[in-house]
Amino acid sequence: MESLYILIPLSVVFVFVIGWVFWRALESGQFDDLDRPAHDILADDDRPREDEK
Amino acid sequence: MCCAGCQAVARTIVAAGYESYYETRSAAGPTPRDLPPAAIYDDPLAQRQFVAAAGEHEREVSLILDRIRCAACLWLNEQWLRRLPGVTRVDINYATHRAQLAWDERRTKLSEILEAVRAIGYNAWPYDPRRQDEVRRRERRGALLRLFVAGFGAAQAMMYAFPAYLDDGSGTLTAANEQLMRWAGLILTLPVILVSCRPFFAAAWQDLRRRAVSLDTPIALGIAAGFAASAWATFTGRGEVYFDSIAMLVFLLLGARYLETAARQRAARELDHLARWMPSFAQRLRGPDDPAGERVAAHALAAGELVLIAPGERVPADGVVERGASSADESLLTGESRPVAKPPGAGLVGGSVNLEQPLVMRVTRAGAETQAAAIARLVERAAAARPKLVEGADRLARHLTLVVLATAAAAFLWWLAAAPARAPWVAVAVLVVTCPCALALAAPIVLTRANARLLARGLALTRSRAVEALARATDVVLDKTGTLTLGRFALARTATFGALDAPACVALARSLEGASRHPIARAFGEGPVLQVTDSKNYPGHGVEGVAARGRVRLGTAAFCRELARGAPPPAGARPAHTTVYLADASGWLAAFLLEDELRPDAADLVAALKARGLVPHLVSGDDPAVVEALARRLGIEAFAGGASPQDKYAYCERLQRAGRVVAMIGDGLNDAPVLARADVSVALAGGADAAQAQADLVLLGEQAQARLSAIDEAFAVARRAMRVIRQNFAWALAYNVVALPLAAAGFVGPWEAALGMAASSFIVVLNALRPLAPRAPWKASTYSSRSRSFSYS
Numbered sequence: 001m002e003s004l005y006i007l008i009p010l011s012v013v014f015v016f017v018i019g020w021v022f023w024r025a026l027e028s029g030q031f032d033d034l035d036r037p038a039h040d041i042l043a044d045d046d047r048p049r050e051d052e053k
Numbered sequence: 054m055c056c057a058g059c060q061a062v063a064r065t066i067v068a069a070g071y072e073s074y075y076e077t078r079s080a081a082g083p084t085p086r087d088l089p090p091a092a093i094y095d096d097p098l099a100q101r102q103f104v105a106a107a108g109e110h111e112r113e114v115s116l117i118l119d120r121i122r123c124a125a126c127l128w129l130n131e132q133w134l135r136r137l138p139g140v141t142r143v144d145i146n147y148a149t150h151r152a153q154l155a156w157d158e159r160r161t162k163l164s165e166i167l168e169a170v171r172a173i174g175y176n177a178w179p180y181d182p183r184r185q186d187e188v189r190r191r192e193r194r195g196a197l198l199r200l201f202v203a204g205f206g207a208a209q210a211m212m213y214a215f216p217a218y219l220d221d222g223s224g225t226l227t228a229a230n231e232q233l234m235r236w237a238g239l240i241l242t243l244p245v246i247l248v249s250c251r252p253f254f255a256a257a258w259q260d261l262r263r264r265a266v267s268l269d270t271p272i273a274l275g276i277a278a279g280f281a282a283s284a285w286a287t288f289t290g291r292g293e294v295y296f297d298s299i300a301m302l303v304f305l306l307l308g309a310r311y312l313e314t315a316a317r318q319r320a321a322r323e324l325d326h327l328a329r330w331m332p333s334f335a336q337r338l339r340g341p342d343d344p345a346g347e348r349v350a351a352h353a354l355a356a357g358e359l360v361l362i363a364p365g366e367r368v369p370a371d372g373v374v375e376r377g378a379s380s381a382d383e384s385l386l387t388g389e390s391r392p393v394a395k396p397p398g399a400g401l402v403g404g405s406v407n408l409e410q411p412l413v414m415r416v417t418r419a420g421a422e423t424q425a426a427a428i429a430r431l432v433e434r435a436a437a438a439r440p441k442l443v444e445g446a447d448r449l450a451r452h453l454t455l456v457v458l459a460t461a462a463a464a465f466l467w468w469l470a471a472a473p474a475r476a477p478w479v480a481v482a483v484l485v486v487t488c489p490c491a492l493a494l495a496a497p498i499v500l501t502r503a504n505a506r507l508l509a510r511g512l513a514l515t516r517s518r519a520v521e522a523l524a525r526a527t528d529v530v531l532d533k534t535g536t537l538t539l540g541r542f543a544l545a546r547t548a549t550f551g552a553l554d555a556p557a558c559v560a561l562a563r564s565l566e567g568a569s570r571h572p573i574a575r576a577f578g579e580g581p582v583l584q585v586t587d588s589k590n591y592p593g594h595g596v597e598g599v600a601a602r603g604r605v606r607l608g609t610a611a612f613c614r615e616l617a618r619g620a621p622p623p624a625g626a627r628p629a630h631t632t633v634y635l636a637d638a639s640g641w642l643a644a645f646l647l648e649d650e651l652r653p654d655a656a657d658l659v660a661a662l663k664a665r666g667l668v669p670h671l672v673s674g675d676d677p678a679v680v681e682a683l684a685r686r687l688g689i690e691a692f693a694g695g696a697s698p699q700d701k702y703a704y705c706e707r708l709q710r711a712g713r714v715v716a717m718i719g720d721g722l723n724d725a726p727v728l729a730r731a732d733v734s735v736a737l738a739g740g741a742d743a744a745q746a747q748a749d750l751v752l753l754g755e756q757a758q759a760r761l762s763a764i765d766e767a768f769a770v771a772r773r774a775m776r777v778i779r780q781n782f783a784w785a786l787a788y789n790v791v792a793l794p795l796a797a798a799g800f801v802g803p804w805e806a807a808l809g810m811a812a813s814s815f816i817v818v819l820n821a822l823r824p825l826a827p828r829a830p831w832k833a834s835t836y837s838s839r840s841r842s843f844s845y846s
Contacts, residue, residue: 027194036127
């Protein structure tokens with residue numbers, strides 16, 4: 001049971017790390033458009049663009 | 054495939070390898086219409102407004118994509134733009150239909166990019182993103198972060214609370230371990246309180262400073278009290294902790310609020326189109342003989358100046374056609390996409406699109422004075438003012454808040470005596486379980502949507518209390534001239550006096566009027582035209598010309614008498630008729646009895662109103678016999694002719710005294726007192742006068758094109774909107790009446806209270822988002838991408 005004294009504080013730290021990661025993702029604009037990824041999966045286009053061929 | 058053009062586009066799309074568009078699209082496209090040339094956006098003046106430099110040669114712009122029907126369109130646009138040479142970056146937001154685009158100045162031009170979008174059947178135009186989008190994005194990101202912190206915190210806090218819930222007192226959970234869990238819970242709930250609860254605390258603090266209570270007061274109080282009690286128990290090691298409940302409560306509250314904000318923003322975006330009516334610049338002519346002119350910002354125009362409007366361009370301000378004849382698309386204003394003819398002297402409305410020929414327009418009103426700007430202001434005013442019902446609900450919500458605070462205090466004291474340990478939690482549950490928000494938020498969403506819906510049909514709501522009155526209306530008082538009729542003339546009867554038969558007289562009259570633009574000319578319709586030379590116009594009297602039978606005159610009796618001599622023979626005219634005579638040197642030929650033309654959809658409107666259970670009345674200043682004939686023809690049982698404005702006012706008053714709710718439909722200017730007297734008024738203010746009309750609703754567009762069917766739809770939308778609002782109120786009241794005593798009696802825990810409250814808000818918002826009117830039948834003639842996007846909302 002003593003391991004709890006390590007694991008619980010550790011899990012609390014993890015929560016804060018995850019919260020920080022989410023904040024970063026949010027600020028980088030990943031959540032600005034939630035409609036798009038659902039459609040991207042239907043229609044992706046992997047071909048190179050004309051002027052890069 | 055509707056035409057060869059579509060086929061070409063389809064081929065382009067398929068040839069480029071984008072067949073996938075046709076596989077994934079879920080709605081067919083609109084028919085193409087003429088658009089302003091994209092080249093105007095290469096102008097440095099325009100670029101200064103919209104374009105930002107992203108690198109040495111890289112330029113950046115924000116675009117609004119129009120005519121988007123589904124996600125497949127967005128995908129197609131993005132792929133298409135990405136492959137354009139010179140375009141370095143494209144980002145389309147699927148939720149807002151806005152695009153961020155960067156391009157290399159040396160390799161392409163903005164106009165080429167916009168043209169490319171048009172080539173595949175869409176439209177894009179730049180906008181200034183600094184205005185609102187940044188604010189909205191901040192709000193949205195903040196809301197998401199708060200929601201995430203609360204949700205994640207709640208889930209974790211629950212993990213630490215779980216052992217305490219399971220503990221059966223056998224000593225498996227030692228006191229030291231339990232204390233560890235409590236501290237972990239405290240640390241995890243802290244960010245929830247600090248980050249997620251900011252809006253609640255900020256609002257409650259505002260209220261405190263204003264010495265008022267709002268909906269956030271009990272919530273903030275409940276959260277603060279719950280957290281403080283739990284924190285105290287953690288520090289002292291005695292009593293219960295409920296960190297998990299508090300975090301969960303915050304999460305549920307924020308979740309409901311997030312959905313509500315999203316719904317409101319969507320409704321607001323529908324109104325956003327208003328702000329983008331105006332082009333940003335105009336071609337100003339330095340004088341009447343200046344062929345090309347100079348490019349200036351549209352807001353720099355002043356009344357009296359001349360501007361050149363190329364075909365396809367937007368009209369930059371309100372004005373009058375000075376030179377040239379064309380037609381204009383006023384669909385943004387009226388919802389009607391049929392082109393409107395614009396001969397010299399015709400009024401042009403800023404924001405409409407010139408379709409055929411270049412026009413020189415004399416500006417009458419520019420900038421903030423234009424009709425479009427005035428309508429936008431009216432609509433904003435309507436959106437800002439609150440109907441009586443909503444104000445009542447707000448008062449009720451405030452009272453309810455006070456009741457909640459009092460109940461919470463009483464419950465706390467009672468439980469303190471009965472079971473001290475439970476007292477704070479009962480109080481928290483009472484504070485949280487009530488949902489006065491449903492009272493406060495449901496109505497505004499519904500009203501915004503009703504507003505947008507009506508606007509899409511060409512009806513501007515200028516006072517939002519109108520929705521309420523419109524829904525309650527029992528009687529509709531209709532004016533005749535200019536309302537049920539067009540205020541222009543039609544040939545009712547032709548009386549001939551011997552020499553020529555009726556068709557020959559009409560043909561002669563038509564030929565004489567052919568050269569003139571007098572409103573009467575329309576009455577003679579289309580048909581064969583005879584050779585008329587040397588025609589002269591005598592304003593106020595008539596026209597004269599030389600036809601095959603010699604000199605002929607068309608006009609007033611006195612004017613013709615000079616030619617025909619002798620008194621005009623009796624024509625059998627009634628007072629309502631305008632009589633025009635035709636005569637030549639040999640004598641009187643004919644008398645034309647002209648009558649105000651009935652609107653084509655007047656009969657439909659009356660029938661539709663009756664079908665809704667509304668009683669139509671026809672009250673007019675015209676000759677009683679004419680009014681009676683019209684009323685019989687339209688199936689109106691209640692009518693009054695020869696009515697002065699005072700009579701109309703009294704008529705309206707009489708109905709109201711009999712307990713009827715009166716909706717008055719008139720032409721806005723002559724009927725002003727009656728319109729003000731009626732419970733709700735609709736004005737058919739033609740064109741320029743829309744802004745001045747003292748009416749609750751204004752039917753936009755040139756008077757002749759106004760569509761009466763919109764009025765009938767307004768009744769439907771209003772009734773539906775009020776029904777939804779009433780349902781929401783009923784639900785909110787019933788819920789609170791049941792929940793409050795239950796919570797005070799201790800049957801509801803804090804998290805259950807939060808769940809109930811969130812569910813209650815959610816139901817109300819969902820109900821508010823139901824469609825307000827049946828989807829309009831798809832008609833090619835009335836199709837426009839804008840009305841489409843409204844009806845799908």
